[in-house]
Amino acid sequence: MTQTLKTIEIFHHTLNVGNRDWTLWASKKGLIRISYQEDQGVLPASWLKTYAPSHQFSEDAGIFDQFGATKLLESYFNGEPISFNSIPLDLWGTPFQQEVWMGLAGIPHGAIVTYKELAVSIGRPQAVRAVGAANGQNPLPVVLPCHRVIGTNGTLTGYRGGLKLKQELLKLEGITNVGAAGHERFAF
Known part of the structure; x- marks a missing residue:
């Protein structure tokens, strides 16, 4: 059948x-x-x-x-500090990816975390690389703020939309102290 x-x-x-x-x-x-x-x-x-x-x-x-x-x-x-948590989401990804993406939702406006800190926050402290890879597959940039995740060395490290866009989004939130020493090929 x-x-x-x-x-x-x-x-x-x-x-x-x-x-x-x-x-x-x-x-x-x-x-x-x-x-x-x-x-x-x-x-x-x-x-x-x-x-x-x-x-x-x-x-x-x-x-x-x-x-x-x-x-x-x-x-x-327009530069207003808002939360996107009220928007209904229909996330299409693996259970692990969805876990990482929902972890992104917990990063407040104007804050940054490292990939390691994100991994720890979702209870996966040994999965830093996997968290970075899932972050790079985030289907909802801005809404699930993957731009707020930086490398442990304090640099941007990468962004699917390009480092320039990541810097613009962070600057919009008042974060201007993060260097762009990362490399575009790292799509975390």
Whole structure:
């Protein structure tokens, strides 16, 4: 007997905040991903194949307004210290990745932690490299603030959106004392 795949409706909308485009993606349950301009407003094919092999896209700004994401992102990029914890999330990743990503949600606005400190905070003190790798796969930058995680040497170390963007986000939160001595190839 052939099993039919359930088609998942994926909503999207592009906002221009912080002088760049951010494409928001959601299911009916919550926010699933935020794409940078560098992602060219598309979802990674391998990610879709794994988590939504049968899907359809719908442009819909309303669902993001309903979730509160639009207003919170606009406030954040206007320099307001806000929390994104009220936005419903529908995280697609391994259980370990989801554990790391939810650990990111606990880093307050204007604070930074090291990868080691993040690993300890989620009860995985020996998994620093795995935590870094999961951090690099974070589907919800800004909302789950992976930009607030730095190397133990006090440098940025890397960011999927580029070190310049990581510095801009930290500066927006009043953090200006972190050096950019990291290397772009480290996508933690």
